[in-house]
Structures are given as structure tokens and as C-alpha cells.
Amino acid sequence: MARKWIVAAGALGLLAVTGCGAADMTKQSSPYANVRGAKSVTLSVQSWVGARANAAVATYLLEHELGYRVDTVQVDEVPAWDALSQGRVDAILEDWGHQDQEKRYVEDKKTIAPGGELGVTGHIGWFVPKYFADAHPDVLDWRNLNKYASQLRTPESGGKGQLLDGSPSYVTNDKALVKNLGLDYQVVFAGSEAAQITQIKQFAKDRKPFLTYWYEPQWLFNEVPMVEVKLPEHTSACEEKGTADPSTVDCAYPTTSLKKYLNAEFTHKGGKAARFLADFNWTKRDQNEVAQLIAEDKLSADEAAKRWVKEHPDVWKRWIP
Template sequence: MKKYVGTIAILGALSLTAGNAMAEDSSDPIKIVTNDWTSQVVLSNVVGQVLESQGDHVEYKPSDSQLQFTALASGDMDFQVEVWEGSMAESFDKSLKAGAVDYGSQQAVTREDWWYPSYVKDVCPGLPDWKALDACAAKFATPETGTKGRFLGPPADWGKHYSERIQALGMNFQEVPVGQAATLWAELQAAYDRKEPIVLFNWTPNFIEAKFKGEFVEFPKYEPDCMTDPKWGQNKDAVYDCGAPANGYLKKAGSKELAEKWPKAAAIVKKISLTNEQIAAAASLVDVDGLTPEDAAKKWIETNQDTVKSWLQ
């Protein structure tokens, strides 16, 4: 707390002008969702600290990245700062029909898909085309996957369908999901140090893009029908025979109670719109600089005072 005491002064000096005529916010805590990747946790703390500076009370509620939408629709949770199209669109859309609220898109453009460090192209010519990757599958094999190439996948609860994609495209790969995101980066660093072939799940915005040069694998271009209509795409008997959206949205979601019980807070969160660089910087404060999420949020607020001020005007 002492290290970033200036943050409290910064937030205290900012006043909420758009909403002074609104009813007072409830004294009940706003339940902010936290997930298991760094930028989301840091930015949830950013939002929480900003709302607290305006007199609101908050609680941070850990949640599965898919089940959170049921909680938002039912009012058991109230706000989520990072809704990623590539992994959450289906659950998010269902939650809107059940009562959750779309709090708008952010400036950031997202992508979540298979990724490899640049040096892999030296041993697998033809990348980033997925067919070239599949032709090199044996170079990615491990004792765990036998003759199949290993794709190091995200935690199972992130709602991806990579095993189904492998099957739909007839690839000679096997997905091996990790238990937590940090394992992805540890495996990447180990492979990078030894210049060993690796293909793994990655996303942008993310601090990784500033640390490692690499590229996403290019699969058949995403279309919504790919996820629901077997007749779409090259495999007429299966869905998921395409890549993820290459220019996905990043949205915010809330409960319907958010605007009803906390109108001033709702006015703030509607204005939140972050860039790829700001989101990557939030993750870097923890994953590179070693701060706690709470201290990272304080530091982020200090560095982005103009942005925070715009939310409060």
C-alpha cells in the first residue's frame, strides 16, 4: 500500500461529474468477476479500485470462464471486464438472452489461437499455413503424444474446441491442456531457450508478444457457421473445422442489477475502453515485473491517469 500511496491521492482527486444527478449507489458490494489469466485479474482490480474511490464497495469473485455468464445472468455476479469473442461468444450470447447485459466493446482487437515462436519456421517450412504444420507433426511429438504432434492447449475450462478442430481437420496432433496459464509460458520459455519446436495456445493482447517473436497458425477462415453447421467448410460431417476469429471483440458484461442498484458505477464501466497496449501492460506488471495484481492495478492507474479520468467525467 505504501509503495503506491500516490494512487489513492490520484483517485481521490478525480470526481464523478456525469451521474451526480443519479440516485445514490447501493451500499451493497458490487461483485466483480475474476478469471485465471493475468490481465483480467489486474484490470478487475483497476475497476474495483476506481469504483471504491467513488464510494462504492466491491468484492472480487473468482469464476470459471464459462460459468461466469450464468452467474451474471442470475445476478450472482455483477461485472466482467474481459469478454473474449474467441472463447466466450457462445456462452456470452446465451447469457444475454437469460438476463445479462452487454456493457459495450473495448478498443482492443483480440485473437486466440494456435501460436509458435518464429524460429519454428526454420524446421517447418510453409508456416503459418495449418497444412504445413500438420505435415511437420512428428517434429512436435513428445513421449506423451507418441507419434502425434503435441499442441499445448489452454486450461480445459476456457471453452475452446481444439480437440474437435484436430479431429474435424484430420490433423496428426493431440491437444494437451495445461492446468493454468502460467504453465504455457514456462513451457514456451523452456522450448525457446533450447530452440525446440513448440506450438501452443496464445492470445493477443498479451505481454508475451513483447517478449517473444512469433505468429499464429492460419487455419481456414472463421465464419460463425463453422461452429454450428457441419455442411460449412471442408469436413461436411463435422463442426469446428476453422480457425478462431482473427479480429475478435473484447466486451464488458454485467448483471441487470448493476445499473439498477449502482447507477453511478454502471456509468463508469460503460465508458471503459482499453487498447491492446494497455491490456498487455496490465499483464506485464505481474508476469514480467512481479507485482501483485493489487499493486499492479495501482501502478496501472498511476500510469493511465488520463484514461481513468475519462471514465469519471
């Protein structure tokens, strides 16, 4: 008896499923979007604070100037591309260059459209605190790093010097670099940017030396001044080699112009919001100002954006369609 019911229910369910045609999950947006009929935009926010500054200002302006409802979702970089292509987020405002993803989604599948430049240039490198560089100026050349390895030792680095790396989502060749440049260092992954920042600040408070993977623009420089260690110069030959086999990289990181990407459908149907996001463009100084308000002064994203918007109408007026 019971079995009959189960079979019947199963058949009905199957009918219901197949009878209604296909369900393309790449076209399913967030369940929280468009509730109560509001026009809504979903922005991807990466975990680092620069990206949050972009999103904060964009959110503020979309809500207060253009009347949208904005959702932000924190997703890591590569998954964010996937989410963007599926329309679960409408825009990524700061991308540090993902060639594979760009080829797959922008060129092949055409589900993502480029959204122009953010106006900020990004650079990755190795940094030491300024107080350490001042005391030992020669640490700024990678050839001298081994000399300081013993000073940069920590419990985690196991007898070698510690090179502090951050979130696994970041672009990094550090393990290859350490090996190929013959450095007596151990790459220690902090696992998240938050952990890395906390550790850097703790070092700075005790004025201990450290060597860390870091990037510009970043608000932390205002609080903990750091100086970049010069690595072998970045060349196109080195880049080609690195693209073919990442473990052979032996030169510095490139300087990247940060880009925005929009969901392809959103660029057509997104109306003013899409145009606004495409025109969104500001400088490193602007971004750092907001980022510091958020991360250091602990203002809410909304409050930080409000302050910046109030002081720089000349910048954002250009973006409003």
C-alpha cells in the same frame, strides 16, 4: 422421549422455513459484500492475466476515485455468467463470446445487461515460437505442419506432434481441427493457463520448437515472441456448420470484439460504479502493459494498476462519471 424432541424440533424448523415465505437464492449476494456498511462491488476475474489487468485497474479506480470496496472472485467463464445472473458478482469485464449464455440470461431471463465493448479485440489461433518460424518459415502454413510433427513430439503426445492446449475453460475446436484437417498431431490439454504458460516458457528457455493454442492480446508475446500458423480462413459458412455440430469445424477461429456484461439489477442500483464499469474502455496496448506488470514483473494487481493509472490519466479520466 428423544424422538419426541426431534419431531418437535423438525416441525418447528419446518414452520420457521415455510412461515417466512420464499427465499430466492438467485438474489443472495456474497456474504463478504457490504460488511461494515461500505458500498461494495464484486468483480469476476477470469483466470487469464488480461482479465486480471482489467479488474486490477477497475478495482483501483473504484476504490481510490469512487470510494467503493471491491471484491474479486475468480470463476471460470461459463459459471461466471451464472454467478453474474444471480448477482453474486456484479460485472464481467472481458467476455470472449458465449452465445448460449447471452441468449439465456440477456434475452430470455433479462438478469444480465450488456455493458458495452471493452475496446480490445481478441483473437485465438495456433502459434509457434518466432525462433522456430525464422528457421523454418514454411511451418506457418497449416498444410506443412505434418512435416514438422516429428520435431514437435513429446512424451505426452504419443508418437504424434504435440498441439498444446490450455485451460478447459477456453473456447477451443482444436480436436476437431486436427481431425478434419488430417494433421498428425495430438491435442494435449495443459489443464490450466498457468501450466500452459509454464510449459511454453520452459520450451522457450531451451529454444525447443512447440505448437500451441494461444490468443491475443496476451502479455506472454512480449517475453516469448510467437507467430501465428495460418489455418483455413474463417468463413460464415464454416461458422454455421460449427455452430450446428462443433466436431465438423475445419477453419480458423474468428476475431472477437471483447464485451463487458453487468448484472441487470446492478445497472439500475449500482450508481456511479455501474456507470463507471459501463464506460470502462481501453486498448490492447493498455491491457498488455498492466498484464505484464502483474505476470512478469510480479507486481501485485494493486501496484500494477497504480503505476498504469499514474501514467495514463488521459485514458481513465473519461470513465469517471
